Amino acid sequence: MRIRWPRRVSGQVLAAQLSITAGVMVLATALFLAPLSSEIDNQAMHQALAIAQTTAADPDIARDLAATEPTPKGPVQRAAERIRRATGALYIVVMDSRGVRWSHTTTARIGEHVSTDPREALSGREVLQIDVGTLGRSARAKVPLHARDGRIIGAVSVGIGYGSVRDQLLAAVPRLLLYAGAALGVGVLAAIAVSRHLRRRTHGVAFADISALLDEREAMLHGIREGVVAFDRQGRIRLVNDEAGRLLGILPNATGHTLEESLPPGRTTDVLAGRVDGADLLTVSGGRVLVANRMPTKDGGAVATLRDRTELELLGRELDSTRGLLDALRAQDHEHANRLHTLLGLLELGLHERAAQFVAELTNARRASAEQISERVHDPLLSALLVGKSAIVAERGVALRISPSTLLPARVVDPRDLVTVLGNLIDNALEAVAGHPSPTPSIEVELRAEGTTAVLRVSDTGPGVPPGMREQIFTEGWSTKPPALPSSPEAGPGAHEGSATVSPRGRGIGLALVRRLAERYGGMARVTARAGGGAVFTVVLPEALTGNDTPTHEFTAAGESR
Numbered sequence: 252m253r254i255r256w257p258r259r260v261s262g263q264v265l266a267a268q269l270s271i272t273a274g275v276m277v278l279a280t281a282l283f284l285a286p287l288s289s290e291i292d293n294q295a296m297h298q299a300l301a302i303a304q305t306t307a308a309d310p311d312i313a314r315d316l317a318a319t320e321p322t323p324k325g326p327v328q329r330a331a332e333r334i335r336r337a338t339g340a341l342y343i344v345v346m347d348s349r350g351v352r353w354s355h356t357t358t359a360r361i362g363e364h365v366s367t368d369p370r371e372a373l374s375g376r377e378v379l380q381i382d383v384g385t386l387g388r389s390a391r392a393k394v395p396l397h398a399r400d401g402r403i404i405g406a407v408s409v410g411i412g413y414g415s416v417r418d419q420l421l422a423a424v425p426r427l428l429l430y431a432g433a434a435l436g437v438g439v440l441a442a443i444a445v446s447r448h449l450r451r452r453t454h455g456v457a458f459a460d461i462s463a464l465l466d467e468r469e470a471m472l473h474g475i476r477e478g479v480v481a482f483d484r485q486g487r488i489r490l491v492n493d494e495a496g497r498l499l500g501i502l503p504n505a506t507g508h509t510l511e512e513s514l515p516p517g518r519t520t521d522v523l524a525g526r527v528d529g530a531d532l533l534t535v536s537g538g539r540v541l542v543a544n545r546m547p548t549k550d551g552g553a554v555a556t557l558r559d560r561t562e563l564e565l566l567g568r569e570l571d572s573t574r575g576l577l578d579a580l581r582a583q584d585h586e587h588a589n590r591l592h593t594l595l596g597l598l599e600l601g602l603h604e605r606a607a608q609f610v611a612e613l614t615n616a617r618r619a620s621a622e623q624i625s626e627r628v629h630d631p632l633l634s635a636l637l638v639g640k641s642a643i644v645a646e647r648g649v650a651l652r653i654s655p656s657t658l659l660p661a662r663v664v665d666p667r668d669l670v671t672v673l674g675n676l677i678d679n680a681l682e683a684v685a686g687h688p689s690p691t692p693s694i695e696v697e698l699r700a701e702g703t704t705a706v707l708r709v710s711d712t713g714p715g716v717p718p719g720m721r722e723q724i725f726t727e728g729w730s731t732k733p734p735a736l737p738s739s740p741e742a743g744p745g746a747h748e749g750s751a752t753v754s755p756r757g758r759g760i761g762l763a764l765v766r767r768l769a770e771r772y773g774g775m776a777r778v779t780a781r782a783g784g785g786a787v788f789t790v791v792l793p794e795a796l797t798g799n800d801t802p803t804h805e806f807t808a809a810g811e812s813r
Contacts, residue, residue, distance in 0.1 A: 272438035276431045295390035295411040296379040302338045303394040303409040306331065312345060313398050316353060316405055323358035330354075341389050341412035345396070347405045348373060365408070369393070372406035477558055478541075480523060484551030488513060498557050499536055518726055519543075523555045533560070535763045627653055628698055629661035632670050637696065640677050644694060649684050651677075654697035659705065662796040668768055669705060669795065673698070675761040676709040676788050683713030683786065704774070705795040710787040721778050725766040765790060 306312065315326040322328070331343040331354035342356045350369040352361050371378050372393035379392050389410035396405040478495030482488060488505050495501065505513040514520045519534045521527050522543045532543045542558040597606035624641075628634040637653070644651040663669055677694065684692045689712045697708040716724060766776040774791040781787045 272435060272442060276435045276438070292381055292390060296381070296392055299340065299390055299409040299411045300377065300379060300392035300394070302334065302340050302343065303392045303407045306334050306343055306345070306409065307394045307396045307407045309334075310399070312407075313396055313404060316345065316347060316396065317398065321347075321351060321353040321362045323361050325353065325361075327353040328355075328358070328361060332356075341410040342408075344408040344410075345405065346408065348403065353405075367408075369406055369408075372408070373403060375403060477556055480555045480557070481548075482510075482553045482555070486510065486524065489552070494559075495557055498539060498541060498559055525553060535767050537767075540764070624653060627657040628659050630659060630663045630666050630669070631661075632666040633659065633663070633673065633698065636670055636674060640674075644677075644681055647681065647685050648692065649681060650691070650693040652693060652695045654695055654708070657696065657698050659698040659700055660796070662700070662703075663705070664795055664797060668772075669707065669792070672707055672765050672768060672790050672792070673709070675765050676707065676790070679761060679788070680709050680711035680713065680786075684711045687713045689713075689784075700796055703794050703796045705792045707790045707792070708787060710781045710785060712781070712783075712785045715780055715784060715786045716778050724778065725762050725776060768792075 309330065312327055312330050315330070319325050319327065327345050331345050334340075335343045335356070344355055344365065345353045346365055346369055347353060350365050350373070352363055352365055355361050367382060372395055375395050377392065377394050381388070381390050383389075389412055391408060391410040393406055393408045395403045396407055398404045475492070476494055478498045479490065479492045480488060480495045480499075480501075481490035486509055487507055488501075488510065489507070491499075491501050491505055496505075499514060499519070501513050510520050510524050514523070518527070519536045519541070522532050522534050523545065525545050525547075530544055534541050534543055540560045542560050543555060545553055545555045547553045597603075624637045625634045628637060637651070641651040673696070677696065680694045684694060691712065693712055695710045697706075697710075699706050762776070769776040769790050769792060772792040772795055774793050774795075776788070776790045779787045779789070
């Protein structure tokens with residue numbers, strides 16, 4: 252049966268840990284047993300040496316060796332056997348200077364020459380060895396035997412049975428294996444615990460899949476058209492994909508730094524840092540409208556996603572412009588119907604001259620209003636915007652006036668930027684005036700050129716902006732309008748933003764875009780109080796006009812800019 256190597260990371264780590272643990276335990280046991288045998292041999296030889304020295308130190312044995320004959324019942328044999336039985340030695344042999352035994356465990360060998368060479372011990376040296384004698388393999392020691400006058404008159408040889416030495420070694424093996432097994436069990440339990448923890452952390456991913464997952468992750472993060480910024484638990488940036496770097500202007504080396512070190516202070520930094528609660532939060536960064544979401548991770552960090560809504564916002568504003576045009580047409584249609592009814596009544600009453608005069612007055616008034624705007628605002632897009640807005644404003648009972656100092660030549664570099672700024676300011680002023688009771692509600696627009704700088708000023712008779720909120724209203728997310736559904740037409744910019752509360756999604760972007768657009772031109776946007784009540788919004792756009800009187804755009808017969 253073929254044993255398969257596990258595919259999961261946790262299984263492979265467990266198998267590797269078990270193999271390493273078992274191998275280490277086997278190696279440690281072998282390394283311990285190898286010197287243990289030698290150590291036990293040394294202990295046995297030193298034990299024999301101690302018995303031999305004790306026997307040789309007995310003065311009676313030396314005296315009897317010199318005074319008696321080697322017999323099985325002699326005093327030397329009796330003394331040696333008494334010591335042997337007391338110490339548990341295998342044998343104790345007392346020999347004379349010729350190497351003849353005076354004692355032995357087998358009495359029949361007394362009087363015979365010893366089986367091993369005694370010359371080293373008889374020369375005065377102690378001998379320690381593992382050797383084979385007449386009683387088999389043993390750990391033995393030999394010491395010289397001295398007379399009272401110091402002469403060497405013989406030697407004492409003591410043997411410890413090698414079977415007892417082997418028994419000590421074998422007796423130590425079970426304990427050693429028990430300890431090794433206990434250590435192996437602890438290692439196995441630790442390996443299983445680590446494997447389970449790793450399996451939870453890796454979600455059962457196989458090693459072969461990790462490389463593919465990393466490649467897919469890199470391709471996805473750097474290929475999607477949505478910004479992704481990941482943070483650790485200390486708030487440091489640990490990942491920025493290409494789109495997030497483009498949208499936020501973060502450099503690739505921002506990894507490891509905090510948001511405050513990588514981005515300027517503002518709403519974008521607050522949203523990404525989690526200091527602003529909510530989903531699909533709108534923010535403006537570098538002139539781009541972004542939708543941000545932040546999701547915490549289990550390790551205490553977070554992942555923020557960013558979607559570029561600039562194009563969608565531009566489409567929405569174009570839709571607002573179209574809706575405004577439709578509103579203007581509807582207002583004109585309503586006004587035209589009333590005038591037709593009036594004209595029909597005059598004709599039915601036979602007041603033909605009065606009817607003709609009525610038509611002439613209406614025609615002249617309408618022409619005068621449009622001509623007044625076109626004479627002062629030479630750019631077709633801006634003048635068309637003002638004509639359309641005047642109809643919408645008039646329908647809501649508000650007067651739209653063109654300031655006498657208005658004069659803007661057709662030298663606009665990008666009329667769409669000025670249309671965005673002016674449209675936002677007029678819509679903002681209209682919402683403020685329409686919701687505020689006033690005997691003469693009105694909006695005044697001033698457009699003028701100062702060299703290559705365009706100055707746009709819109710004043711209204713609304714409630715005005717408190718001094719403490721004149722900077723906050725240009726922060727994205729501030730609006731006085733009540734919450735509306737994202738699909739509602741009222742979800743666009745309006746009112747004097749920032750004078751009440753933080754807006755939900757889709758609100759409070761108009762004035763923020765106005766300021767960002769002004770800053771992109773190197774100018775500024777501010778709000779001040781109007782004499783007599785109300786607010787005055789001023790936007791300065793340097794280099795928004797060319798240095799000559801040549802128009803920067805033309806209109807086709809269909810009315811489209813090209």
